[in-house]
Amino acid sequence: MNAMPAREQETHILLVEDDPADARLIEIYLEESGFGDWAIDRVQSIHEALDQLAEQDYAIVLLDLTLPDGTGPENIRRIKAEFPDQNVVVLTGFDERVFGLEAVQLGAQDFLVKGDYDENSLAKTLRFSIERQNFIRRLEETQKIARIGSWEFHPDSGRLILSDQVLYLTKPDDNEVKDDVPSAELNQLLRRIHKIALSGREINLDTRIKISGHGERYFHVQCRMTRTSTNQEIVQGILQDVTDRYQTEEMRKARDLARKSTEIREQFIASISHEMRTPMNAIMGLSNVILTGDGVQGEQKQMVQAIRDASDILLGIVNDILDFSAIQAGKIQFREEPFSLRSVCRNLEQILGTKVKDKDLGWKMHIEDQVPDQLIGDKLRMSQILFNLLGNAIKFTEKGQVGLYIELKDRNAEKVELRFRIEDTGIGIPEESQQSIFEDFNRVKYQHKTYEGTGLGLAITRQLVELQQGQIWLESHVGVGTTFYVDLGFAVEPKLTNGHVVNDVLKSSEGAFRGTILVVEDHKMNQLVARKTLERQWPEVQILMAENGQIGLDMLERHHVDLVLMDLQMPVMDGYQATSLIRRHHQARIRQLPVLAMTANAYVSQDPQLHEKGFTDFVLKPFEPEHLFARILQYAPLKAIRL
Amino acid sequence: MSTINTQIDLEYLDSMSGGDTEMRNTLLHMLAEELPKEKDVLAEAAERGDLPAIFQASHSLKSTLAYTGNTEAIRLNEGIEASSRHGLWTAEDQEQLKVLFERMDFLLVALRDLTSE
Structure with missing residues (x-):
């Protein structure tokens, strides 16, 4: 290899020319043309050129098409196969002009016909080739950022020119594209749309291509037929990878659909519950009327009692489902209203008293004297928490007693924190079940018996406590009994709803x-x-x-x-x-x-x-x-x- | 043993009356009396295309139909109530209303039989 030393900012040229006279002529023309700073390395064969390009970057390769180890367009093919982005200007003989044209179609920037160029046209060709190459690089960079690729199809010759990005975006992996062979899936797509484009229709569509190792990716494709200056039909197109946008859109749609489904489900549940409550009003109301009257006795009375009890259970289930649904939907809101703690507890005592009596259980309720009576909070939810826990205590206790104890845990001028203790002497909860007892739809089996209910009661109770920044936990021993603890805070500022005084003095x-x-x-x-x-x-x-x-x-x-x-x-x-x-x-x-x-x-x-x-x-x-x-x-x- | 009737759920009514014949008859007579009135109110509201009045009528009818135990009529009325509540009225609702009236006509015949027993 003959080499001239290169300086910084020099245009570094690799001259692939086996004829020393032609090589010298190039150097003379370059010196005379005022091309600027340049340096030439010269090699005499394709083989040497490939070795040299592997070692060093060159702004231009000046490539003779007639070399000892290769002639004609094959030379440019070999260079481009290994260095597809390399700027190449081809040198052809006077009678080889057709090779020059072919070389340009294969990726050369331009060609010079030996004996037909002077110092000016040489310099101009080299400058333009550098500018074009830079422009192409910037365009490719832009395409890379936008994940857009472009292509051109020449139906006459069947030639398909794909930008690197087209190949990159449709390749089975993210590695640099090593060759210019499109995947089978891309080929199939292009064949289909070229056929349509050649019929004169403009293509503007979103499609998906299966890419091995990446699943399906989504592309926006635009394509149409145009004509060259020589009136030849060509198809030009762009392809943009819109997978991220598509997936975001799909996620948005899925999210909207899920939200809509939730709304529909909530409306459905609320509507069903509403409809169930109305006929249950009649069943429960009139059953009670009958039971408290003298109209029915004996077996008939037992049957009505059974209707009343079944309705009671059904109403409990409806209420559980409604509460669960409201909690899931984040629709539970807690009211801040004044109420009498002792009055609420007495109501609970009255409501649950019948059940306690029916099972012949003992009942104890104790509220410490220092616990204030007038609290501000959601009395309905507090009642619900205690009702659930006391209801369970009664359900799972066959003998002994059930009790509710309330003590003052902490207080300041504005708040009190109370500890509610719900004790029973029931069947107890096995240790291995104590962790899962507050989970949704959990029903503890005891001695192979599953008790009635939705398995939502304790899950709802826990949620109601925790949504009010409270805590709930339990201690239990099988065969001895269970104690549930609930810590809840309440405000204590005296304030009455709508000016009504609550009858907290009344039992x-x-x-x-x-x-x-x-x-x-x-x-x-x-x-x-x-x-x-x-x-x-x-x-x-x-x-x-x-x-x-x-x-x-x-x-x-x-x-x-x-x-x-x-x-x-x-x-x-x-x-x-x-x-x-x-x-x-x-x-x-x-x-x-x-x-x-x-x-x-x-x-x-x-x-x-x-x-x-x-x-x-x-x-x-x-x-x-x-x-x-x-x-x-x-x-x-x-x-x-x-x- | 309760009579099996495809339009009125007598078992349901019997459970409400709990064997109290007087209560059972009162309920049946109230149904026989109220149902045609409420049907007329709904029909007139629909004729006028007055959606708030349709909602009011179907809301009231909801409680009454619940006592008949006829699930199809209850379901049809639900759709009408929901549409009128949201100010939406389509050809489908109009069709549902027609079917509801047909079902109510059957219910009224069944009620007439029952109240004349």
């Missing part, structure tokens, strides 16, 4: 209502159930019936009423509007009335209107009589109650 189990209740309900059969239920419990009660809110308001003007039970959806004037008007009434005796909403809407506690319009509290349909009685006694004025 609801001892009270009998002898005042007047206005039932505002448009449905006659529901009216019957409400009237029968209340009259059975309290023979002295006076019931006034109003078919809508307007009639209810008129009746309040004319009659002395102690408490209102208000349906929500009614014609003429609904329960929301009627209650709102009651709260703004000029007479204090009406304005301050306790108004309990009656609704079958499972999510009523999250209905903001209930609080805004001034409802004192609510009662869910179907009525659980004990709940209904307790609510009435809780909010009714003392003078309407006979102790």
Whole structure:
């Protein structure tokens, strides 16, 4: 190899020429042309050229097409096979012009015909080739960033020219492309779209290509037929890898679909529960009416009792499913309202008392004296937590006793932290089951017996505690009993909802209502159930019936009423509007009335209107009589109650 | 033994009345009385295309139909209530309403038989 020393900023040229005279002529022309700083390394064969290119970078390869180890376009093919990005200008003989054209088609930047160029055209060709090569590099870099590849198809010759990016994007792995052979999948796609493009149609589509090792990748493809300056048809196209965008879009769609499905599921569950509660209202309400009357005896009474018990279980399941669904959907909200702790506990005692008595169990409830009675928090959720735990304690205890103990754990000016202890002398929970007892749908088997229920009760209880920043845990010994501990915080600032004083001095189990209740309900059969239920419990009660809110308001003007039970959806004037008007009434005796909403809407506690319009509290349909009685006694004025 | 009737779920009604004949008859008579009235109210609201009135009527009908135990009529009415509540009314709802009225006509015939027993 003959070499001239290269300096910095020099254009480094590899001259592949076996004829010393031609080589010398190139050097002379370059010196005369003012080409700038340059340096030439000269080799005399393709073999030497390939070795030299492997060792050093060159801005230009000046390649003679007639060499000892190769002639014609084969020479450019060999260089390009190993160095596809190399800038090559071909030197051809005067009668080999056709080879020059072919070499350009194979990737040479240009060609010079020996004897037909001078110093100026040599310099110009070399400069242009460098600029074109730089331009191509920048374009390829841009394509790489945008993950776009381009191609050109010449139908006459069947020649397909693919940019590196096309090959890179469709290659089975992420390694640098080593050859210019498109994958079978890409070939198939190109054949298909070339056929369409050649029919004159423009292609603009999203498609996917299976790539070995990468699964399916998604591409946006645009392609159309154009004509060259010599009026030859060619197909030009671009292909962009849009897999990330597509996957993001698919994820967004999946997320939207999941969200929509959740909404539909929630609506479905709420709707079903609503529909289940309505007929259950009749079943449970009238079963209670029958059981408290003298109409049925013996076997018939047992059958009605069975209906009542089954409905009770069913209602529990519906409530569990609703709560679980609301928790899952993040729809549980906790109210901040004042309530009497002892009153809530007495209500619980009253509700669960029958079950304790039925099983002949002992019952103990103790609230430490230093535990304040007036708390601010969500009394409904607190009741639910205690009801679930005490209900379980009774269910799993066959002899002995069940107890609720409340002690003060911590307090400051604004808050108290209470510890609730629920003890039983029941079957106990095996140690291996104690970890999983709070999981969803978990039902502990005991002596091969599975107890009824959804297995959601404790999962819901734990969620209700933890969502209020509380803690729940247990201690249990098989055959000895179980103690559940719940730590919950409450605010203690005294504040009354809607100005109503809660009857925390009253033991609801001892009270009998002898005042007047206005039932505002448009449905006659529901009216019957409400009237029968209340009259059975309290023979002295006076019931006034109003078919809508307007009639209810008129009746309040004319009659002395102690408490209102208000349906929500009614014609003429609904329960929301009627209650709102009651709260703004000029007479204090009406304005301050306790108004309990009656609704079958499972999510009523999250209905903001209930609080805004001034409802004192609510009662869910179907009525659980004990709940209904307790609510009435809780909010009714003392003078309407006979102790 | 309760009578098997394809339109009214008598077993359900019997469970509500708990063997109390008077209560059972009261409920049946109330149903026989209320159902045609509520059907007329719903039909008039639909005739006017008055969606709030359709919602009000179907909401009231919901409680009444629950006492019949006829699940198909309950389901049809549910769809009508949901559509009218959301202010949406399509040809499909109109078709559901037609089917609901047909089912209610059958229910009324069955109720007439039962209340004249």
